[in-house]
Amino acid sequence: xxxxxxxxxxxxxxxxxxxxxxxxxxxxxxxxxxxxxxxxxxxxxxxxxxxxxxxxxxxxxxxxxxxxxxxxxxxxxxxxxxxxxxxxxxxxxxxxxxxxxxxxxxxxxxxxxxxx
Amino acid sequence: xxxxxxxxxxxxxxxxxxxxxxxxxxxxxxxxxxxxxxxxxxxxxxxxxxxxxxxxxxxxxxxxxxxxxxxxxxxxxxxxxxxxxxxxxxxxxxxxxxxxxxxxxxx
Numbered sequence: 001x002x003x004x005x006x007x008x009x010x011x012x013x014x015x016x017x018x019x020x021x022x023x024x025x026x027x028x029x030x031x032x033x034x035x036x037x038x039x040x041x042x043x044x045x046x047x048x049x050x051x052x053x054x055x056x057x058x059x060x061x062x063x064x065x066x067x068x069x070x071x072x073x074x075x076x077x078x079x080x081x082x083x084x085x086x087x088x089x090x091x092x093x094x095x096x097x098x099x100x101x102x103x104x105x106x107x108x109x110x111x112x113x114x115x116x
Numbered sequence: 117x118x119x120x121x122x123x124x125x126x127x128x129x130x131x132x133x134x135x136x137x138x139x140x141x142x143x144x145x146x147x148x149x150x151x152x153x154x155x156x157x158x159x160x161x162x163x164x165x166x167x168x169x170x171x172x173x174x175x176x177x178x179x180x181x182x183x184x185x186x187x188x189x190x191x192x193x194x195x196x197x198x199x200x201x202x203x204x205x206x207x208x209x210x211x212x213x214x215x216x217x218x219x220x221x222x223x
Contacts, residue, residue: 009189012222019176034210035213042213042214042215043159043203043213043216044209045212047209048210056209056210058210063131070121073174090158090159092211104149104161104164105149105161105205105211106161107158107159107160108158109158110158
């Protein structure tokens with residue numbers, strides 16, 4: 001089974017621009033979660049999508065948004081980029097079939113975004 | 117609120133045993149996970165606990181006490197390649213990750 005893939009792997013953007021990151025989950029997985037990882041804040045939850053619906057959301061401003069397609073692929077968008085948005089953005093997929101049982105998350109390699 | 121605490125750094129010697137503790141306070145509880153993350157790489161799954169007790173998986177074991185909001189990861193027969201960050205994560209309403217414990221294994 002292919003793992004979680006993320007594109008692009010590296011990205012350099014200028015303050016004020018917007019960016020779209022893509023994530024393809026493991027085949028059969030319906031849940032995709034996005035995380036931001038920085039040296040100072042660690043792994044922080046952005047949002048989770050399940051069956052094309054945002055199921056959970058973390059404490060990030062509205063500049064961060066996402067969506068999920070019918071094939072479970074997901075994109076996240078960050079508008080009006082700020083220097084502080086420089087981070088590793090990780091996508092994780094899981095079966096997501098039940099919120100009553102823990103689902104192991106499989107992480108993609110991440111997209112390293114640098115905002116200058 | 118949701119809060120997960122882990123020691124920031126630990127050091128151990130090759131061949132030894134090390135225990136990494138994790139305490140948590142979260143909204144809801146569906147399971148506790150431990151992940152390993154090498155520098156510059158994505159986290160990889162190590163273990164999962166949903167019931168109280170010890171789960172053993174080769175050189176790695178994880179313990180959970182839900183009433184105490186406490187877990188630990190036990191690594192035996194440490195190897196140099198075990199030098200990494202170890203992340204405790206609780207699946208409650210969301211996945212909440214702890215800050216990670218950076219483990220250095222010395223020869």
